[in-house]
Amino acid sequence: MARAFAQFGLLSERQFNRLVLAFMSLGFLALIAAGVTTGALMLRSQQHTEWVKHSYEVERRINLIRLHLERMETSRRGFLIRPNNDFRLVFARGARALGPDIDMLEALTADNPRQRAHIAKLRTQTEQMIVAAKASVALVDQGKRSEALERFDSDGSVDQVRAIRRITERMMAAEGQLLRQRDAEQRQSVRTFFAALGVLAVLLVVVGISSLVVIRRYTAELSASRSELRALNESLEDAVEERTADLKRANDEIQRFAYIVSHDLRSPLVNVLGFTAELDAALKPLDALITRTEEAAPEIVDEEARAAVREDVPEAIGFIRSSTQKMDRLINAILKLSREGRRTIAPEPLDMTALAQGVADTLQHRVAEIGAEIRVAPLPGIVSDRLAIEQILSNLVENAVKYLKPGRPGRIEIRGMRTSQRAIFEVQDNGRGIDPKDHDRIFDLFRRSGVQDQPGEGIGLAHVRALTHRLGGTIDCSSALDQGAIFRLSFPLSYSEAQKATS
Amino acid sequence: MTKEQPVTIVMIEDDEGHARLIEKNIRRAGISNRIHHFADGTSALEYLYHDPNGPTHGGPALVLLDLNLPDMSGTDILGRIKSEGALKRTPVVVLTTTDDKVEIQRCYDLGCNVYITKPVNYESFAEAIRQLGLFLSVIQLPEVEGE
Numbered sequence: 001m002a003r004a005f006a007q008f009g010l011l012s013e014r015q016f017n018r019l020v021l022a023f024m025s026l027g028f029l030a031l032i033a034a035g036v037t038t039g040a041l042m043l044r045s046q047q048h049t050e051w052v053k054h055s056y057e058v059e060r061r062i063n064l065i066r067l068h069l070e071r072m073e074t075s076r077r078g079f080l081i082r083p084n085n086d087f088r089l090v091f092a093r094g095a096r097a098l099g100p101d102i103d104m105l106e107a108l109t110a111d112n113p114r115q116r117a118h119i120a121k122l123r124t125q126t127e128q129m130i131v132a133a134k135a136s137v138a139l140v141d142q143g144k145r146s147e148a149l150e151r152f153d154s155d156g157s158v159d160q161v162r163a164i165r166r167i168t169e170r171m172m173a174a175e176g177q178l179l180r181q182r183d184a185e186q187r188q189s190v191r192t193f194f195a196a197l198g199v200l201a202v203l204l205v206v207v208g209i210s211s212l213v214v215i216r217r218y219t220a221e222l223s224a225s226r227s228e229l230r231a232l233n234e235s236l237e238d239a240v241e242e243r244t245a246d247l248k249r250a251n252d253e254i255q256r257f258a259y260i261v262s263h264d265l266r267s268p269l270v271n272v273l274g275f276t277a278e279l280d281a282a283l284k285p286l287d288a289l290i291t292r293t294e295e296a297a298p299e300i301v302d303e304e305a306r307a308a309v310r311e312d313v314p315e316a317i318g319f320i321r322s323s324t325q326k327m328d329r330l331i332n333a334i335l336k337l338s339r340e341g342r343r344t345i346a347p348e349p350l351d352m353t354a355l356a357q358g359v360a361d362t363l364q365h366r367v368a369e370i371g372a373e374i375r376v377a378p379l380p381g382i383v384s385d386r387l388a389i390e391q392i393l394s395n396l397v398e399n400a401v402k403y404l405k406p407g408r409p410g411r412i413e414i415r416g417m418r419t420s421q422r423a424i425f426e427v428q429d430n431g432r433g434i435d436p437k438d439h440d441r442i443f444d445l446f447r448r449s450g451v452q453d454q455p456g457e458g459i460g461l462a463h464v465r466a467l468t469h470r471l472g473g474t475i476d477c478s479s480a481l482d483q484g485a486i487f488r489l490s491f492p493l494s495y496s497e498a499q500k501a502t503s
Numbered sequence: 504m505t506k507e508q509p510v511t512i513v514m515i516e517d518d519e520g521h522a523r524l525i526e527k528n529i530r531r532a533g534i535s536n537r538i539h540h541f542a543d544g545t546s547a548l549e550y551l552y553h554d555p556n557g558p559t560h561g562g563p564a565l566v567l568l569d570l571n572l573p574d575m576s577g578t579d580i581l582g583r584i585k586s587e588g589a590l591k592r593t594p595v596v597v598l599t600t601t602d603d604k605v606e607i608q609r610c611y612d613l614g615c616n617v618y619i620t621k622p623v624n625y626e627s628f629a630e631a632i633r634q635l636g637l638f639l640s641v642i643q644l645p646e647v648e649g650e
Contacts, residue, residue, distance in 0.1 A: 263600050267571075270600070271520030273625035278527070 020214055027207035034200040041193040048186035054108070055179040058115070059172060061105040066168045068094045068101060069126065073161050076133045080149055083140050091137060095130050102126065112178075118171045122164065129160045251341075258338035262331045269331070272324045280317050283309065326457070330446065333459040337445070337466055345385045345470065347495040352379035352425070355386070356414045359394045363401055372401065372410025379416035380423045383494040388467045393427070395460045396487050400429035402454050405482065422490050430484040439477050450481075471495055510644055511558065512538045514567040515547040515580065516598075521621070525567065525598070528629045532636025544575035548583065551590060559589045563644045568615075570599040570606065578609060585614030592645040596635065 072094030079087035102123050109115035132155045139148035286309050293301050353376060360367075360374040367374055374397065382389075397412060404410040408430060416425040434442060438449035445462040468475045472492045479485030512529070516522040522540050529538065541547035550557045551564075558564035566584065570577035577599065584590045594616045601607075602620045610618050619635065622628045 259603075264571075266600050267518055267521070270621060270625070270628060271518065271524070274524040274628060275520065277625045277629070278524075 024207070024210065024214065027203070027210060031200070031203050031207055034196065034203050038193065038196045038200050041189060041196050045186065045189040045193050048182060048189050051182045052179065052186050055175055055182055058105065058108050058175045059179070061101065061108060062168050062171050062175065065098065065101045065105065065122075066165070068097045069129075069161070069164055069168075072098065072130075072133065073157075076136060077152075079137060079140060080145070080152060083145070088137065091133070095134065098126055098130065112174075114174055115171060118167055118174070122167045122171070125160055125164045125167065129157060129164065132157050132160070255338050255341045258334055259342075262335040262338065265331050266328070269324055269328055272320065273328070276317055276320050276324070279313070283313055283317070329457050333445065333457060333463075336459075337463060340388075340463070340466060340470070343387075345388065345495065347383050347385055349383050350381060350386055350389060352381055352389075352416060352423075355390060356393055359390060359397055360414070362394065363397060367401055367410070367412075370401075370404065370410065372404055372412065374401075374412045374414070377413065377415035379414070379425060380418035380493075382423045382491050384471050384491060385495065388471055389491075392464050392467050392489065393425075395464045396427040396489075399460060400427060400431060400485070402456075403450070403485075404429065404431040418493070422492055425489040425491070426486050427489075428484065428486045433481045433483045434477065434479040434485050435481055436479070439479070442477065443475070509562060510536050510639075511562060511564045512536050512567060512639070513547065513551065513558065513564050514538055514540045515544065515572065515577070516540065516567070516569040517542050517572050518569070521569070524628070525632055528632035529636040529639075531629075532633040532640070534636045534639055536639075542573075544572045544577070544580050548580060551584070552588070558593060564590075564593055565639065565644065566593060566595045568595055568597050568599075570597060570601055570610075578606075578613060581610060581613045581615055594642070594644060598635075 072091055075087045075091035075094060078084075079091060102119065106116065106119050106123075109119065132151075136148045136151055136155075136157075139145070139151065290301055290306055290309055294306075356376045356379055360376055363374065393414070397414070400412045401410070410430065412427070412429045414425070414427050416423060418424075432450065434449050441447045442449050443461050443465040444458075446458040447462075448456065448458040465475055468489060468491075472495060474490045475487065477485060477487050512534075514522060514525065516525065519542065522542070526538055526540070539550065541550060551566075552559050555561065568577050568581060572580075577597065581595055581597065584593060584595055591614075595614070596617045596619060597610050597615045598619045598621060600621050607618050619631060622631055
């Protein structure tokens, strides 16, 4: 249903959900209302039953009164015919019972003015009758039986009895009518109750089914979205893997590119250098020829030819050669970097103090020559690639030696410390320092800083940084002009491929 | 190198300049054997296998091979020479700029006799070629088997 709505674009998902919620609430409200109504109807039906019962009670009472009356009357007559103690007892009991019976009936019919009117008449008639009856019984007791019989015919007892019968009959009729009416009412209320119960049941079924449908729908949606989530999660992992593979491929491509380019660049360079050498070699016989010609026939040699052979061409060759040699060095640097990138890292436990001492020792000769000193403090050991670490340290120390301040005794110190996860190494010198604005630049390929009075192509630090990153490390520099420099290296205590990937 | 059958040097090198420099320096080393130069693989193979004066039908030869050729890889030529027919004992000297470890291993696996990386520095280059010339002047070559 939701899908149908969504398909037709009539309602958005949220609107539909709101509608469902509204309908459900309405259903539950109707359910509550039906429940309350049914309860009320049941109470009413119970009341009706009470009333019906009441009417029966009234009828019973009336019948009881009639019974007592008839009994009393019969016993009186019996007593008149044959005075006997049994008749007297029955008469006395009937006469005694009548009063309370009528009182009770009056109490029962307190709500009905018509019956009360009847009761009032009944009471008078009954009282008169009892008085008359008692009088006739008393006469019999005195032995005046004939007088009593005479009185019986004349005192109108028979009419009285008839009147009482009529009254009670009327009362019965009235109560019977009431009973029929109440019975009809009760039946009606029972019918209404069942109807309400039916409505309640239907509502219950409808609300129940719709709740079930909604719950099923939500459950289905929930499980669908959960499986979708799982699928997404899986595809995310795949995507990450794919990206990583892409990156690796791109990286490999760049490495290959650098390698191939530098190789193909070298090829023409061989020619340039080679034929420059050939040119240089060819110049010698020419030079000799000019010398000989100058001796033999000086007038043939003009100034221009001499200058060309002895100055212009050698100068041009010199520039070509120095430029191509420089280009060769640069290409070699790129080659070296790309080759470093391709080299497999072989981590092993390294005694860094010994390694640094070894680096210092290889430079000892030059250091002693310029009157400088290298001190190696005890260093924390790490697990990493020996060749790369050696290369990094020796480049840094070589730089420190190379850029010492003339006239100040050189002091170079290698020290280190260990933090929880990493080892920090520092190479400090008291040399000429590096301008802070160049601190980033010096790590770029072919970039240098300060006075260009030392040979070099701006490769060393670029190489150091590439190697450091390769080992999962970082490098930074703090220095100011004339203040010496500190190069700070930070390596993981133990090299792993994973660290390399995140670095 | 017998006098009756002078060894032909077959140089397969796509860079004309390199070819010229190699030839000059071989000559400077005192080697006067004929040098046949081919700038691509197809014509070189044609000469090696089908030319009446070529090594298959003519006298013994030595191959100087560059790996970077325009029409095919030098390793294909090397593989062909070393795997089949009359030329399988013909010495092949790979002379190329590539110093990739994998490539070097591959060439020796295919049966190359010597692998030399061209030095970029001209003096080294000239020196290497002259030494190669000296080397060529002393090595003994097998007879080519006639078909």
